[in-house]
Amino acid sequence: MSFLLGRLGQTVLVLLVASFVAFALFRYVGDPVNNMVGQAASMADREAVRRALGLDDPMVVQFARFIGNALRGDFGISYRFGQPVAALIGERFPATLELSLISMVIATGLGVPLGVWTALHRGSVLSQVLLAVSLVGVALPTFLIGIALILIFSVGLGWLPSFGRGEVVALGGWTTGLLTVSGLKALVLPSVTLGVFQLALIMRLARAEMLEVMRTDFIRFAKARGLKPRAIEYRHALRNTLLPVITIVGLQFGNVFAFSIIVETVFQWPGLGLLVIQAIQFADVPLLAGYLVLIALCFAVINLAVDLAYVAIDPRVRGSRAAGRAT
Amino acid sequence: MNALLQVENLRVEIAARKRRLVAIDDVSFEIAAGEVLGVVGESGAGKSVTGTAVLGLLEAPAVQAGGRILFDGRRIDTLSEEGMRALRGKEIAAVFQDPLTSLDPLMTIGDQLTETMLTHLPMTRAEGEARAGELLAEVGIPAPRERLQAYPHELSGGMRQRVVLALAFCCAPRLIIADEPTTALDVSIQAQILDLLRRMCRERGTAVMLVTHDMGVIAEVADRVAVMYAGRVAEIGPTRQLIAHAAHPYTRGLMASIPSMRRREKELTQIPGAMPRPDAPVAGCAFHPRCPQAFARCAAERPPAFPVGAARVACWLADPAFEGVPA
Secondary structure, three states, X not given: OHHHHHHHHHHHHHHHHHHHHHHHHHHHOOXXXXXXXXXXXXXXXXXXXXXXXXXXXXXXXXXXHHHHHHHOOOXXXXXXXXXXXXXXXXXXXXXXXXXXXXXXXXXXXXXHHHHHHHHXXXXXXXXXXXXXXXXXXXXXXXXXXXXXXXXXXXHHOOOOOOOOOXXXXXXXXXXXXXXXXXXXXXXXXXXXHHHHHHHHHHHHHHHHHHHHHHOOHHHHHHHHOOOOHHHHHHHHHHHHHHHHHHHHHHHHHHHHHHOOHHHHHHOOOOOHHHHHHHHHHOOOHHHHHHHHHHHHHHHHHXXXXXXXXXXXXXXXXXXXXXXXXXX | OOEEEEEEEEEEEEEOOOOXXXXXXXXXXXXXXXXXXXXXXXXXXXXXXXXXXXXXXXXOOEEEEEEEEEEOOEEOOXXXXXXXHHHEOOOEEEEOOOHHHHOOOOOOHHHHHHHXXXXXXXXXXXXXXXXXXXXXXXXXXXXXXXXXXXXXXXXXXXXXXXXXXXXXXXXXXXXXXXXXXXXXXXXXXXXXXXXXXXXXXXXXXXXXXXXXXXXXXXXXXXOEEEEEEOOEEEEEEEHHHHHHOOOOHHHHHHHHXXXXXXXXXXXOOOOOOOOOOOOOOOOOOXXXXXXXXXXXXXXXXXXXXXXXXXXXXXXXXHOOOOOOOXX
């Protein structure tokens, strides 16, 4: 329990630091007052605007105000779109989350079994082929994979759409493409493109970890106990393999989410990545700040989820209940 | 002699880059039911490899290249993988050196015990769990029923080695291969574990192949001793005879190098030189470069095992036809 509280404290600290960086954007990426008032405004007018926006307050007060607003989901108005940042992000968030989630499900769902299989059948030809292919998957740039897939499956075969999300269904404030055929079809190419690198990475990691675990003393002792190969491989080796794999899957999920920009550009996916590209081009500071805080929040939530998974799987993290009395 | 275990002319080779190194050559010994055979020698003498070969757990690049292993009169080195697995843990159990790493860290010790018994014995899970509790009590673990729920990291090293002993004994094996079972433990705990091992074997009539480099342990526990040197058996015979009248110069050297509290020594006695490594084998008797009594024949011809009293000694000095060193 204290372990979780500690982690929660760390999470809050990380979020505060990230918020401060986001907040600092306002101060150092140009003077917001200059962006708002016209060229002809007098010094007095500028001062009036500055005071009205509270920009003459001490930094600490401003930061506190920023945090207060952020807690209510208020990141101000986008310079570029003239709409509340929260609304803009909220509109795009589901698209990116669904995309990155599906690609990670594909990558993990295939990567772990393939990695384990290649580790257990180290000498086989298929295992060698899979390893070689996975190296290609790691080496190829994402945009190239995306363009190649579009060329084959959209242009050549005409099976799948090359851009957009297809039809989406609104569930409350959430728009999902998972419930319509065209939405699902539209998801295939971008999620595969986004997932290829992750799939190769997870597969190679799972393989390396599995090989490592199969060499440990407790696996040798399990063999000496005469356990069946299936029990040794899955009940003992696989569970011990999963711990580091979960960490990487969590970290990579954050990466996929934050850096889906390339794939969203290739497939014109109406997600956060596309929005951020525009925000960067127009120095849309409120939007950038809001995005930054959101990404930090995502990483924090994922890390917390990874910690929880560790607690569920690894008794050593849970802390020893009986140990205090045992020794 | 109706031996429980018979090892005849065992040869184990290790496939190196170009040639095959000989790890074990022409090793023969028997263990009678209920007997404790100590196997001593320096690191790299082939003690552990011999134990591993008996368990059928040699792994590439090590392979059995010759000889036979019989258990209860039945040849086991030619058994199928599945046939040998069924024997391991049930008829021939093992205890390895490091109790800290012999147990799966993610599984309770109760589950590891139950799992082993359910693999080999016709019993229900409930019966297995009940038996597991009894076993922990028999190996002297306090509050055994609660301890079933404990994970390995919650127990001390000595406690964990007791659990490993419980695992070795759980299917009532007739032979236990104990490979340096106390080396990794505190000296104060070594005696306890050794005592426990000896008591449990005596009560159950279990035979032990006790691999160790500690002559003190051998003197205390073993009925007979096999002294290994450079992958061969130098001398094998009753413990008392070996301690009192060792015939092989190497055995005598080993005995002399045991520090004694009675003799006041300025320096520890040691055998000068080092054991030849498998990649640089020595012609003739492998010990002759270090032997104080070596003569011409030792470098030319490898001595066979000559009977000396109840022992067998691989040394030309023990040859009944030997009539003093030729001038």
